[in-house]
Amino acid sequence: MQVTQQNCKAGCRRGVTFSRHHAYRSHCIHNPTRAPNHASISPLKAAAIATDVSADSWYTGPVAIPRQVDGIEIAMLQGKGRGMVATRDFAPGDVVMSTPPLVLVTSPHRQRPSGELVVDEILERKLYGSKWFSVLYDGSSRSCKPHFGFGAAAEADASGETAAAAAADAPRPAGPPEPMLASTSAPAASAAASKPTAAAAAAPKKKGFLASRAAARRTGAAAGGAAGGTATGSGSSAAEALPLPDKREQTRLAKIVKFNCFGDDAEDLAASACRGEEPRGHIGLWPEFALLNHSCAPNTVNFVVGGAMVVRAVRNIRAGEEVSISYLGRPQLLPFQRRMQALKEDYGFDCDCVRCTAEQAHYDKLDDVYLELFEAVEGKLGPAFLEARREGNMEAVAEVQQELQGWLRRLYGIFRKTLLAPDVRQYVIASMYDAYDLAFSCAAALGQGEDASSLQACLKAMEAVSAGSDLHVILAVRYFDWCVREHGEGSALTELARGSLRRAHVARYGPVSGEVMAKLVDNNRALHISTNNGTEA
Ligand SMILES: C[S@@+](CC[C@H](N)C(=O)[O-])C[C@H]1O[C@@H](n2cnc3c(N)ncnc32)[C@H](O)[C@@H]1O
Numbered sequence: 001m002q003v004t005q006q007n008c009k010a011g012c013r014r015g016v017t018f019s020r021h022h023a024y025r026s027h028c029i030h031n032p033t034r035a036p037n038h039a040s041i042s043p044l045k046a047a048a049i050a051t052d053v054s055a056d057s058w059y060t061g062p063v064a065i066p067r068q069v070d071g072i073e074i075a076m077l078q079g080k081g082r083g084m085v086a087t088r089d090f091a092p093g094d095v096v097m098s099t100p101p102l103v104l105v106t107s108p109h110r111q112r113p114s115g116e117l118v119v120d121e122i123l124e125r126k127l128y129g130s131k132w133f134s135v136l137y138d139g140s141s142r143s144c145k146p147h148f149g150f151g152a153a154a155e156a157d158a159s160g161e162t163a164a165a166a167a168a169d170a171p172r173p174a175g176p177p178e179p180m181l182a183s184t185s186a187p188a189a190s191a192a193a194s195k196p197t198a199a200a201a202a203a204p205k206k207k208g209f210l211a212s213r214a215a216a217r218r219t220g221a222a223a224g225g226a227a228g229g230t231a232t233g234s235g236s237s238a239a240e241a242l243p244l245p246d247k248r249e250q251t252r253l254a255k256i257v258k259f260n261c262f263g264d265d266a267e268d269l270a271a272s273a274c275r276g277e278e279p280r281g282h283i284g285l286w287p288e289f290a291l292l293n294h295s296c297a298p299n300t301v302n303f304v305v306g307g308a309m310v311v312r313a314v315r316n317i318r319a320g321e322e323v324s325i326s327y328l329g330r331p332q333l334l335p336f337q338r339r340m341q342a343l344k345e346d347y348g349f350d351c352d353c354v355r356c357t358a359e360q361a362h363y364d365k366l367d368d369v370y371l372e373l374f375e376a377v378e379g380k381l382g383p384a385f386l387e388a389r390r391e392g393n394m395e396a397v398a399e400v401q402q403e404l405q406g407w408l409r410r411l412y413g414i415f416r417k418t419l420l421a422p423d424v425r426q427y428v429i430a431s432m433y434d435a436y437d438l439a440f441s442c443a444a445a446l447g448q449g450e451d452a453s454s455l456q457a458c459l460k461a462m463e464a465v466s467a468g469s470d471l472h473v474i475l476a477v478r479y480f481d482w483c484v485r486e487h488g489e490g491s492a493l494t495e496l497a498r499g500s501l502r503r504a505h506v507a508r509y510g511p512v513s514g515e516v517m518a519k520l521v522d523n524n525r526a527l528h529i530s531t532n533n534g535t536e537a
Pocket of ligand 1: 079080081082083136137143144145259260290291292293294295347348349350351352353
């Protein structure tokens with residue numbers, strides 16, 4: 001589940017996490033001249049959601065995040081291979097999984113290392129001896145077996161036989177192997193993150209098709225190249241004796257990485273700041289996490305903090321329900337045809353999640369506006385806006401805004417005329433996010449401040465399709481701040497916005513105390529403001 005990288009239309013070529021990837025991000029949102037005195041805002045004063053102070057411990061220092069995988073089990077799912085199913089109910093904010101990586105490659109903040117480095121690390125550190133490589137999906141239907149070969153592989157480890165060979169014909173007890181690492185070291189300083197670990201540097205030169213590329217990458221890293229990073233992983237002493245896999249097996253390992261690894265250009269920024277850690281760009285393999293299937297409106301959110309992969313429920317999940325994540329990153333906010341195309345190309349499946357199914361079913365009612373609006377924003381209005389802003393031509397920006405408003409009026413006209421279920425409406429708005437993003441950018445460039453109705457619409461849509469995402473929490477902060485500025489702290493609207501703000505943060509960070517949540521909110525606000533001012537590090 002290598003997160004799809006989609007380059008920013010503004011040309012920043014950054015990774016895909018939502019909040020840091022507004023297509024027109026540099027001036028898209030706040031009107032800095034009207035920025036409130038943030039210290040005076042107390043966003044969480046009416047705590048309606050039960051808090052759990054033990055949840056605070058993750059955010060009070062650079063503590064190791066413990067492995068926690070309970071309340072879910074592996075199941076065979078029609079048309080999807082294996083997946084994870086809840087065995088108990090989860091409430092929003094509950095940890096569904098926190099799990100250490102088998103291999104983790106990090107880089108300085110804002111630089112997402114390439115997936116090839118993960119393959120290199122697996123070979124260099126002989127991690128291919130791990131039982132997980134006989135378990136994870138490698139693109140062949142054979143690899144999505146209902147049972148795991150852990151017993152066979154464990155015996156193989158002891159006898160020096162490769163796990164894959166032994167697992168092939170041995171009886172297979174159910175249940176996944178434990179991850180190789182109990183926890184991962186988390187180098188806090190970017191200096192540490194900019195060069196390979198001593199162990200990696202001392203690793204013997206390997207043969208095979210990846211050797212020259214690895215050497216080149218490392219040279220680039222030493223010279224400050226973007227792809228450089230640290231790697232975390234551990235080879236056992238049995239693994240030391242393992243021969244290098246042949247080319248066919250190396251290709252299979254590369255496919256396992258392609259289908260199962262996860263990367264981003266930074267660990268969660270607000271949580272890392274609370275923990276006193278430098279957020280690192282990263283890519284890695286969290287094997288337990290890799291057993292989760294995709295949905296375009298998932299019931300969990302996931303991100304990396306302190307090297308651990310954290311997965312939280314973002315809505316109520318009932319026992320028996322499949323636990324899903326999104327593989328898509330920013331493309332999750334594209335129309336269903338584009339999402340399906342990306343999933344087919346990158347992961348080889350046809351998505352029939354609830355959102356794709358609903359959007360497809362209602363496509364006829366929306367067709368002329370649905371894709372035409374998207375294409376107008378992508379092909380004409382977006383580029384025109386960027387050019388006009390670059391040239392300081394505010395008349396041209398106003399023209400873009402007018403045309404865009406015309407399109408959005410048409411879309412809302414259809415919403416009024418057509419009987420769309422509320423969730424379908426949210427799905428469509430989410431799929432048109434680029435149009436709203438452009439609307440925010442035009443309003444900001446023209447000094448009009450927040451486009452509050454678009455902001456509110458997007459906030460609801462994010463709650464429906466990517467609750468707890470970094471974009472969701474940032475939109476919640478923006479909307480809350482707008483309500484306070486325009487209507488005052490005690491207004492009914494601000495109270496509703498406070499509820500949204502809390503829900504978004506609980507979904508992402510768990511039921512933390514008011515004090516910790518206020519810090520997380522402040523960090524996300526600071527992030528949003530620095531992004532808009534173009535001052536982010
Ligand atoms: C990271 S693996 C997920 C676990 C995998 N199902 C297994 O059995 O190991 C990714 C692969 O799972 C399958 N998959 C994930 N989500 C799916 C979905 N919504 N529908 C169909 N197949 C899916 C695809 O084959 C995809 O390439």
